[in-house]
Every structure is written in structure tokens, then in C-alpha cells.
Amino acid sequence: MKYFDLKMQPILKIDLTTRKAEEYRIPKQWERDFLGGASLAARILYDELTSELDPLSPEAPLLFMTGPMTGTSGPTTGRFVVCGKGPATGLWAESNIGGFWGPELRSTGYDGLWVTGRASEPVYLWLNGSRLEVRPAAHLWGMNTYHTQEKVKEEVGEKSARVCVIGQAGERQVLFASILCDHGRMAGRTGMGAVMGSKNLKAIAVHGERELPIFNLPRYKALRSEANRKLKEDNEAKVMREVGTAGAANYAEYLGAMPAKYYSRGSFPAVDEVSGAKMSETILVGRSACQGCVIACGRVVKTPKDVAKRKGPEHETMVGFGANLLNDNLESIVDLGDLCDRYGMDTISASNTIGLAFHLYEKGIVTKEVTGGLELKWGDVDAIEQLVRMIGSREGIGDLLALGSKRFGAHFGAEEDAVQVNGLEVAYHDPRGVSGMALSYATSPRGACHNQSDYFFVDWGHSREDIGIKFMDRHAQAEKSANVARHQDWRTVDNAIVMCLFANVDAEEKAALINAACGLDWTVADMMKFGERSWNLKRAINNRMGLTAQDDKLPKALLAPFPDGGSAGFVPDLEGMLFTYYEARGWDQETGKPSREKLSELGLDFAANDLWGGA
Amino acid sequence: MSAIFPSEEWLKELESKLNSDERYNEIARNWEGDLFFFIEPEGNLKEQLTFYLDLWHGTCRKVEYKPRADAYPNPAFTLSATYNNITAILTGKMNPMTAMMTTKLKVKGSMSYMMRNVPTVLDFVRCAQEVTTEIL
Known part of the structure; x- marks a missing residue:
């Protein structure tokens, strides 16, 4: 090369x-x-x-x-x-x-x-x-x-x-x-x-005012123009621009892939009221974009009570403070997302941990004594808002919620009820509706993450034949594992160059852009190998910090079937999926570590020596 | 009854199916919007093909085979695909959501409305598949 x-x-x-x-x-x-x-x-x-x-x-x-x-x-x-x-x-x-x-x-x-x-x-x-x-x-x-x-x-x-x-x-x-x-x-x-x-x-x-280094600027400019032109015409980009990331809420709900009531329900009939489409038809007054982006998925909204425009919620915030808490009030979701932004906290983890508090309150494990007299009734916007404020200020029960769902659950002897993996709260793409997410959550290097592999897009229908991922049934099981591994490698490339996951740039085009920018001569296979190398490096870092095969797991709630909705009755076979995933990855089934051979093949001999001993 | 795609008989058959299929009538009961299709030549299709359907509250009010584009200047949705891609959808070889998400089926119109009505879209495709027995 x-x-x-x-x-x-x-x-x-x-x-x-x-x-x-x-x-x-x-x-x-x-x-x-x-x-x-x-x-x-x-x-x-x-x-x-x-x-x-x-x-x-x-x-x-x-x-x-x-x-x-x-x-x-x-x-x-x-x-x-x-x-x-x-x-x-x-x-x-x-x-x-x-x-x-x-x-x-x-x-x-x-x-x-x-x-x-x-x-x-x-x-x-x-x-x-x-x-x-x-x-x-x-x-x-x-x-x-x-x-x-x-x-x-x-x-x-x-x-x-x-x-x-x-x-x-x-x-x-x-x-x-x-x-x-x-x-x-x-x-x-x-x-x-x-x-x-x-x-x-x-x-x-x-x-700063420096020019940015590009290896072959004329070629890069030509490739960039063509990629951006195609992106403007892309159906998904059109959806993101017109309806925002929450535009798929109706479809996700229809599939039974959008969890409701803290991951216990597979349907949310009020979805029409709290979706990107509803936002576009009511309070949307503009769109915002990151530097150079032709999609502009950011929402700018103005509710009847607002004196100024402000940011509107994206998908995770919409579901986290909507269906997850049985809240069908769109304007309150705008407020709650904005409040989290002002405090500077993640809306997924915040809404998930609050959802756990509601869930444990319903079970009688969290009581009014613990909440300081606050009644946690599903859909009660005032109660949700108070909890957000208490987390941001670390007052009362907020001090415990500020530790995240794993520690909050453990405090009440109910860690098993927390919908998290390795301390990171699960996002709102349910593996009972889109089975590939079972592996995405269980094996992500940073806990239950939907961005290390947004495989829900593939399970919704977005096959990636340019990198060898054909469409499979959204409820397919172990036969899907190699595809998920490949998709993780693909997204690892994006997280390295740092490209937004919403850009549908095909593999040949992406490799050409990287080559023009960096002076490489990568093929698509080289690019995917790069992704695999980085994925395994992050795995090795985690293995060194104590992560084992036993940590590749899903919380109890995601392994129980939904009683309703488009995925009622289905549960992912995580054990079977992990077995074929480890095979596809070249990881040791016992320890969950990448094998010495795999690490050496990827040029990670230093990690091989750390994990397996040797010079 | 069923028919060969593409043909005027096929389009008439689809109209009849959409008006008589109880499942479609129910799922699409709130749908309001006409569709104009452009099928681009490829394989056995030698020149561009157009067809039009006016869909309203679970029924099909009108179809037209090979209309001129200016006959319906403002359809709710304009859908474009190559011949091989549209026939792959009609024969079940390509998932219709895959076709949309990968832009193999290009969509022009309100994405907000489309995303709200994915079940209607999928059931429309089911009806189209069920009347298609043969591909040209």
C-alpha cells in the first residue's frame, strides 16, 4: 500500500x-x-x-x-x-x-x-x-x-x-x-x-485561520462535490432534512422497534403526537446544519409560549422523554430536551435513568420517602421535569440518579431492572424489533451504544451491498452476526474520519475521498480492514481494563418479549448470536479477547502481547 | 385475475385490487395523494414508461397508463426507478423499504407524509405484487 x-x-x-x-x-x-x-x-x-x-x-x-x-x-x-x-x-x-x-x-x-x-x-x-x-x-x-x-x-x-x-x-x-x-x-x-x-x-x-491540509485538493474537491450532490438527492437525507431524525418514529413504532414505558411495551399508540412529522407540521420554524453539511437534520422550533426560536428534539430525546415515559406532549419534550442541553447532560441516559425511577416506583421499590414526596406517575411531565432539575443540581434523589441507571438500580437492590450495558444506558432502538441491535448493544466498546453500529437502519431495510451486507429479516438471529461485525467495522471508519452516520456515501466513494484527503491508495477492502483493526484495538483496551466475555450481555428487560406491537413475542437469541459473532471476529469464545492471530493479522502485535503474554 | 407488468391491463388490475382489497381499504383509509411513476428504460424496457394512480381514502379513484408528465403537474408523490429495480420490488426480490432507503426508488413529495404512512405504502406494494404474475 x-x-x-x-x-x-x-x-x-x-x-x-x-x-x-x-x-x-x-x-x-x-x-x-x-x-x-x-x-x-x-x-x-x-x-x-x-x-x-x-x-x-x-x-x-x-x-x-x-x-x-x-x-x-x-x-x-x-x-x-x-x-x-x-x-x-x-x-x-x-x-x-x-x-x-x-x-x-x-x-x-x-x-x-x-x-x-x-x-x-x-x-x-x-x-x-x-x-x-x-x-x-x-x-x-x-x-x-x-x-x-x-x-x-x-x-x-x-x-x-x-x-x-x-x-x-x-x-x-x-x-x-x-x-x-x-x-x-x-x-x-x-x-x-x-x-x-x-x-x-x-x-x-x-x-484559527490556517488552511486545512488536503493531499490532493483538486481531486478531493471534485469527489466532494459529487458526493454532496448525491447526498442531497438521497431519500434518507431528504427525510432527515424535512422531518429530522425523529422522522422515523412512526415506522419504528409500527415495527415494534420503539420501546415504550421503560422497555416494557412494544407499542405507543400516541406516536403520531410525538414524532418528527408532528413537529414539522406544528412547531418547526427552521433547520440547522453542522459545518458543510447538506442534510441539516437539526430542528429549530418555536412553541406557542416561546419568545425565541430554540432547538427541537432529535429521535432519542423524542422517544426517551416521550414513549419511554408515556408522555404524548410534544412541547414538553422540547422543554425537557432543552433543559438537559442547558444543564449539559445526555438525554438518553437522563431519560432512561428517570424511566427506571418510574419503573421502580411502580413496583414499590422507590417510594415517596425516597423521592422527597414526589409522585412518579407515568406521563406526568411536571414530575419528569423536577427529576431532570434534581439531577442537574444533584439535589435529593437527583444525586442518586446522577450516577446513571446501573448504580441507581443497584442502590435499591434492583440492578437487573436497569436497561443498560456495562454502565451505559440503552438507546431507543429495541433489539426485539430490530435484532441486529442485540449485538450492537452487547459488544459496543463503550456500553449500550447505537452509534458504534446503527444496525437498526439495516434491519429497517437499508442493506449495504457495497460492503457485502444484504438485507436479512429484521428478526433473523445468529445468521446475522457476521453482518453486524462488518457493519461495526464500517462505522468505525466513520468514527475515525469523523463523518456523520447520516451521510449515505457508498464505500468506493468514501475510500476515494479518504485517499484524496490523506494520500493513501486504499481499496474498499483496505478501508474495511482499517475499521476492523480499530474495532479490535478498542476491544483490547477494554480487555486490558477488565472486560470479559461475560460482559457482552443484554439487560433482562430486552430478553423478555413485548406483550404488544409489531414485534410481540420475539426475543433475540443473544447466546447464539454471540457465538457466531465471536467466530466472525476471530475472538476467543472463553475470554472474549481477540485471538493472538487476529491481533497479529491486524498489525496489533503490541496488543497481542499485552493480552496473551510474550515479548 | 392478474396481469403482465408492464401493461395497461396490469394497471387496471391494480386499480381493481386497490378498490376491493379490504385490508388495503382499511390501512389506507386516511391516505390522500396521487402518485406519478417514471420507470426508466433498462433490460426489456426500451423507453421510459409512465403511469398514474390517484389514491384517496383507501380507494383508487383513477389510473392512467403512459400519461404525459404535464398531464399531472403536481402529484403528491413522484416515484422514479429503473425497470430492473421496479420489477425486483414487484416480484418480492427487493424489500420496498430497501428500495426507498437506498434511493433505488427515488421519492419526491412530502417525506413527512410518507413517513407517517409507511404501513399504507407497504400494503400498496403488497397489492401490486399480488396482481403481478409475469414480468415482461
């Missing part, structure tokens, strides 16, 4: 304890083998992430990484990723985010920002070109995310600056606190906001 030496930009590494910064040069071999985004971050942090490391300690790393196409106006490539060790999971953590901050960071001349240490007092960073300032932020501590953004922007006095921030949830180390930038774009999952808060780091403002 040819490699033309792209000369990636360095990473800026700052220790907040000593306030010293240095440039970190990415080893050439790593550039080629891991490229960027979450994959390169995994290689860089491989030695840092140990089982002993406390994710909220000063020693814990927090790495903001862009990809080789970030900011180049390629198809949906205005993104970046935040990586470290998950405070709720104790595992590899990555959280992908759009907006404009990533492109702006690259324009400073750095491809990443690596934060360690802990400031003695609250601070924010102002990176203006190559000049870095550590500024006091005590006056910002306690402010919500949007106010913080405005204030920091005002203080740095640069109109083009972009700011990513934490809210009160991050300050108080809610274990599912998020990082927000721009118009409500979120690194939502895995609690990277809590890690940022543990470092007393309130915000990072960036501004």
Missing part, C-alpha cells in the same frame, strides 16, 4: 495542574494505521487507559480529536470526537459531536487537544491560532451551557471563535454529563462532560 506522508497536524497537549502545554507529534506509523478521530485517539491513549485509572482523577486524559476531513466540507465531515475513560462504564469512551468547533480547532493548526491534570480553580482555555491562554472561569461556574458559550465568546472578543462548554451537570460530575458546542450540538454519551468538570475546565474557545 502506498503512503505519501500527509504530515498531519500535531496535537496540543496541556496539563491543567502545571498549566504547561506542548506539541505532541503523532508517530507516522499511527497516522497510517489509525488515521484520525476515535481510532487515532484509541492508539494514542492505549497506554494511558488502565484498570486502575480513576476517570475523574487529574491523571485521566480527555482527548478532543478531529479527523482528516474535518472542516473540509466533505459530506457531513464537520465533526470531532471526545475520548477518554468513561466515568460510568470504566471502559473506552468516545463521544461524537457536530457543529463548527472541530473545524475551527483544526484551523488553529492542531488536529487535537489533549487535556490532563486538574486546575486548582475553574478555568477556560482560549486557543487563538497557536496562542493558548488559561483564563479564570470562577465567574462562569454555575452557568448553563448556552450562557457560558455567549459569555466566553464575548470575553475573547473574537466573533469567529467557537466554544465548547459544560453546564452545571458537568461541574457536578453527573456521570452522564455532556459537552455542548454551537446550536445545541452535543458530545452526549459516556460522560465526557463529567471528566471535563473534574478538571475544573468550564469551556474551550478556539479560533
Whole structure:
């Protein structure tokens, strides 16, 4: 394979304890083998992430990484990723985010920002070109995310600056606190906001004017234009633009793939009232897009009581605060999503953990004494809102909910009732309706994640014949495992370059874009091998931190059939699926570790020696 | 009764099926919108083919075989596919949702309305499949 030496930009590494910064040069071999985004971050942090490391300690790393196409106006490539060790999971953590901050960071001349240490007092960073300032932020501590953004922007006095921030949830180390930038774009999952808060780091403002490195600019421009033109005509992109990500709510409900009442029901008859279609027909007043994106899935809404426009909910927020809690009030979902954004917390984990509280209240395990007199009645919007506020402020029962569903359930002796995998709450694509998600959730490197492989799209009908994934029945079982593994590899490529999962760019086209941007000569097979290498690297990181085959599991609720809806009676055969999945992956059935041979084949000999012993 | 696709008889047969099929009548009871199809030449189809269906509240009010595009300038939905892709859908070789999600069947019209009414769309396809015995 040819490699033309792209000369990636360095990473800026700052220790907040000593306030010293240095440039970190990415080893050439790593550039080629891991490229960027979450994959390169995994290689860089491989030695840092140990089982002993406390994710909220000063020693814990927090790495903001862009990809080789970030900011180049390629198809949906205005993104970046935040990586470290998950405070709720104790595992590899990555959280992908759009907006404009990533492109702006690259324009400073750095491809990443690596934060360690802990400031003695609250601070924010102002990176203006190559000049870095550590500024006091005590006056910002306690402010919500949007106010913080405005204030920091005002203080740095640069109109083009972009700011990513934490809210009160991050300050108080809610274990599912998020990082927000721009118009409500979120690194939502895995609690990277809590890690940022543990470092007393309130915000990072960036501004740069450098041209971004592209290996073959004329070719890249031609490919980019064609890919964006096709994307505009793509049916799914049209749905995302017109109806938003919640546009598929009706279809998901019809299939029995949208869980209701904390994963106990497979149908939600009020779906028409809380869907992307309803939002488009009632309160939608505009759309928002990340840098260079031709889809514009972001919703801008104005409810009758609003004086200003604000962000509307995407699919997970819509279902999490809708069907999950038997709430059919669309405007309340807008409010609840907005509230979570202002506190800076993940709407999936927040709504899921609140759902568990309602579920345990119904069972008589959580009582009014515990909730401080609050009655948890399904669909009661006021009660839901109070719990969100209590989590954000860590008051009363909110202090327990802030630990996430696994710990909340365990506190009441009901960990089995928590719908989570390895400490990360399950998203709202139910494997009883779309069976591929059983493996996606059980084997994701960051806990129950729908973005390491959004296989629900395949099970809905979106086959990917360009990478050898033909359509299979949505309730197919072990015969589907190799497809899921392949799909994970495919999405690992996206999370490395950091491309949005909503961009339907076919495999040949994607490889050509990467080649033009990075000076490679990858075939589709090379690209998929790259994805497989990175997936196995993240697995090895987790194995080193104690993850075993016994951790590849699903919560009890997802292994009991729905009583109603389009998937009533079906349960995924997780055991059978895992067996064929391990076979397809080349993983050891006993330990769940990638085999020595597999790791060597992928050029990961260092990991093979760590996992299996040897030189 | 059933017919060879594509033909005017096939379209008439589909009209009759849509008006008599109780399941379709029920599922599509709220559907309001006409469809204009463009089938692009490929394989045995040598020139572009058009057909039109006016669907309303679980019934089919009108069909027309090979209409000119300007005869119906503002249909609720315009659907375009190559001949091989449309016949793959009609013979059950391609899942209709796969055709839509991979843009093998191009859709122009209100995506909001389409997403709300996926069951109607799927049942319309079922009816079309059931009247198709042979492909040209």
C-alpha cells in the first residue's frame, strides 16, 4: 500500500495542574494505521487507559480529536470526537459531536487537544491560532451551557471563535454529563462532560485561520462535490432534512422497534403526537446544519409560549422523554430536551435513568420517602421535569440518579431492572424489533451504544451491498452476526474520519475521498480492514481494563418479549448470536479477547502481547 | 385475475385490487395523494414508461397508463426507478423499504407524509405484487 506522508497536524497537549502545554507529534506509523478521530485517539491513549485509572482523577486524559476531513466540507465531515475513560462504564469512551468547533480547532493548526491534570480553580482555555491562554472561569461556574458559550465568546472578543462548554451537570460530575458546542450540538454519551468538570475546565474557545491540509485538493474537491450532490438527492437525507431524525418514529413504532414505558411495551399508540412529522407540521420554524453539511437534520422550533426560536428534539430525546415515559406532549419534550442541553447532560441516559425511577416506583421499590414526596406517575411531565432539575443540581434523589441507571438500580437492590450495558444506558432502538441491535448493544466498546453500529437502519431495510451486507429479516438471529461485525467495522471508519452516520456515501466513494484527503491508495477492502483493526484495538483496551466475555450481555428487560406491537413475542437469541459473532471476529469464545492471530493479522502485535503474554 | 407488468391491463388490475382489497381499504383509509411513476428504460424496457394512480381514502379513484408528465403537474408523490429495480420490488426480490432507503426508488413529495404512512405504502406494494404474475 502506498503512503505519501500527509504530515498531519500535531496535537496540543496541556496539563491543567502545571498549566504547561506542548506539541505532541503523532508517530507516522499511527497516522497510517489509525488515521484520525476515535481510532487515532484509541492508539494514542492505549497506554494511558488502565484498570486502575480513576476517570475523574487529574491523571485521566480527555482527548478532543478531529479527523482528516474535518472542516473540509466533505459530506457531513464537520465533526470531532471526545475520548477518554468513561466515568460510568470504566471502559473506552468516545463521544461524537457536530457543529463548527472541530473545524475551527483544526484551523488553529492542531488536529487535537489533549487535556490532563486538574486546575486548582475553574478555568477556560482560549486557543487563538497557536496562542493558548488559561483564563479564570470562577465567574462562569454555575452557568448553563448556552450562557457560558455567549459569555466566553464575548470575553475573547473574537466573533469567529467557537466554544465548547459544560453546564452545571458537568461541574457536578453527573456521570452522564455532556459537552455542548454551537446550536445545541452535543458530545452526549459516556460522560465526557463529567471528566471535563473534574478538571475544573468550564469551556474551550478556539479560533484559527490556517488552511486545512488536503493531499490532493483538486481531486478531493471534485469527489466532494459529487458526493454532496448525491447526498442531497438521497431519500434518507431528504427525510432527515424535512422531518429530522425523529422522522422515523412512526415506522419504528409500527415495527415494534420503539420501546415504550421503560422497555416494557412494544407499542405507543400516541406516536403520531410525538414524532418528527408532528413537529414539522406544528412547531418547526427552521433547520440547522453542522459545518458543510447538506442534510441539516437539526430542528429549530418555536412553541406557542416561546419568545425565541430554540432547538427541537432529535429521535432519542423524542422517544426517551416521550414513549419511554408515556408522555404524548410534544412541547414538553422540547422543554425537557432543552433543559438537559442547558444543564449539559445526555438525554438518553437522563431519560432512561428517570424511566427506571418510574419503573421502580411502580413496583414499590422507590417510594415517596425516597423521592422527597414526589409522585412518579407515568406521563406526568411536571414530575419528569423536577427529576431532570434534581439531577442537574444533584439535589435529593437527583444525586442518586446522577450516577446513571446501573448504580441507581443497584442502590435499591434492583440492578437487573436497569436497561443498560456495562454502565451505559440503552438507546431507543429495541433489539426485539430490530435484532441486529442485540449485538450492537452487547459488544459496543463503550456500553449500550447505537452509534458504534446503527444496525437498526439495516434491519429497517437499508442493506449495504457495497460492503457485502444484504438485507436479512429484521428478526433473523445468529445468521446475522457476521453482518453486524462488518457493519461495526464500517462505522468505525466513520468514527475515525469523523463523518456523520447520516451521510449515505457508498464505500468506493468514501475510500476515494479518504485517499484524496490523506494520500493513501486504499481499496474498499483496505478501508474495511482499517475499521476492523480499530474495532479490535478498542476491544483490547477494554480487555486490558477488565472486560470479559461475560460482559457482552443484554439487560433482562430486552430478553423478555413485548406483550404488544409489531414485534410481540420475539426475543433475540443473544447466546447464539454471540457465538457466531465471536467466530466472525476471530475472538476467543472463553475470554472474549481477540485471538493472538487476529491481533497479529491486524498489525496489533503490541496488543497481542499485552493480552496473551510474550515479548 | 392478474396481469403482465408492464401493461395497461396490469394497471387496471391494480386499480381493481386497490378498490376491493379490504385490508388495503382499511390501512389506507386516511391516505390522500396521487402518485406519478417514471420507470426508466433498462433490460426489456426500451423507453421510459409512465403511469398514474390517484389514491384517496383507501380507494383508487383513477389510473392512467403512459400519461404525459404535464398531464399531472403536481402529484403528491413522484416515484422514479429503473425497470430492473421496479420489477425486483414487484416480484418480492427487493424489500420496498430497501428500495426507498437506498434511493433505488427515488421519492419526491412530502417525506413527512410518507413517513407517517409507511404501513399504507407497504400494503400498496403488497397489492401490486399480488396482481403481478409475469414480468415482461
